[in-house]
Amino acid sequence: MYTLLTGALAVVLAAALSLTVSAQQARAATVTVQAESYAAQSGVALEATADTGGGQNAAFLANGDWMRFDNVDLGATGRLTVSARIASAAGSGTVELRTAGLNGPLLAVVQTSPTGGWQNWVTRATDIATHPTGPQTVFAVLRGATNDDFVNINWFSFVGDGDGDSAATGWVPVDQAKWNAQLTQFRAMTPATVPADVVRVPEFNATCSYSHSKPDDPIVLPGLPGASHMHSFFGNKSTDAFSTTESLLTNTPTSCTPANDLSAYWIPTLYEGDKAVEAEGMIIYYGSRLPDPSATVPFPQGFRMIAGDAKAQTPTPAGSPGQFWCAGEGGEIGRSTDGNWPVCAPKAHLTHQLVFPDCWDGKNLDSPDHKSHVAFTYDGKCSGAYPVAIPNVSFVISYPTSGSEAGFRLASGMASSIHGDFFNAWDNAALGQRVKDCITQRAKCNSAGAF
Secondary structure, eight states: OOOOEEOSOOOOOOSOOOOOOOTTSOOOOEEEEEGGGOSEEESOEEEEOOSTTOSEEEEEEOTTOEEEEEEEEOOSSSOEEEEEEEEESSOOEEEEEEESSTTSOEEEEEEEOOOSEEEEEEEEEEEESSOOOSEEEEEEEEEESSSSOOEEEEEEEEEEOTTTOHHHHTOEEOOHHHHHHHHHHHHTOOOOOOOTTSOOOOEEEEEEOEEEEESOOTTTSTTOTTOSOOEEEEEBTTOSTTOOHHHHHHOOOBSEESTTBOOEEEEEOEEETTEEEOOSEEEEEEEOOSSSGGGOOOOOTTOEEEEEOTTOOOOOOTTOTTOOEEEETTOEEEEOTTSSSEEEOTTEEEEEEEEOOOEEOSSEEEOTTSSTTEEOOBTTBOOTTOOEEOOEEEEEEEOSOOOOTTOOEETTBSGGGOEEEEEOOBOHHHHHHHIIIIITTTOBOOTTSOO
């Protein structure tokens, strides 16, 4: 049924940046527009969202439905990256973003496809070379192959890099010359011969011990020492709030094997009462979930991303997805009083695994939320806005404790807030050879990169 609602103009501007620039420089804009903040709509319903941050999403969207958003600041001239946070259980289509009217000039087209459920959220993005500038009326028009509902939308973001200062907006573009040189080196590598008895699993790893703790986060809060909750760092021993790709590559001491992995890895510190419990070890697995892993390429130097959500504060009773568990003899023998943590048998240890996205947009080393430049494999492949297959990273963390009914807490809060950060500083040749030998050939390798 056709419905038209009008109301107060409401556009949520998130992470708007104030930059000091010369008169010749273009102004960069970072604007997030919540889908429920439309000024008018047709065919749109609202529902509570299970996505990060909560609130509502625009739901049951079908061909011909639309939303109007007023005063969306598209910044000045320069590249504009338009993203949509979507979820879908069935069907594919597009979201046309137009200015001035329902049939006005086309600003961008965001592709949609099933994400595995109506509350399984992913970010889809597209880049625009030229666009209108300043405040605009933007229409989101849904186009589907049938009249069935095909997508939910949580928000749109418009990120402009002005006169090239994209790092200031949170988007960090890859240096294409360096990336092309790294790819050329990788493709020229001769793969090692796989022994007949090797386990045919596409995988290698870095085995790391705890290095140090700091209330720093060089990805989320760069240059702001002490501004974060407490993190436990693994890998590069120099990691702090001021760490950069160059500083990680220059400072060679690492708590990981192999020594030519100078990457930084970190997680929120675990506490038992008021005492910090540092992990007895963390294994970082690099693998592939693709049916054909041969398309996988190594990470570009300086690549970074985050898995998990530090803001998630929800109960994790037994059976919850992504929960902590007990590894070792006897396994789990009970739950904490609040039900959120396992109690392990005396010979079993508290364990957790964090899994990172494995498809990349091929353009950015980082994004404003440190997630929008990557996505999880869908339907066995990397495609659309995320066409580049990268190694599937996962942290397996083991703590030297069995726990008790008192449970634990993380520096970020409840068990659900577990998250991890990866800042790549591998030696290019060492990483490339492992991807070539172990992942693309589907062969299980150890920390030394050997079969």
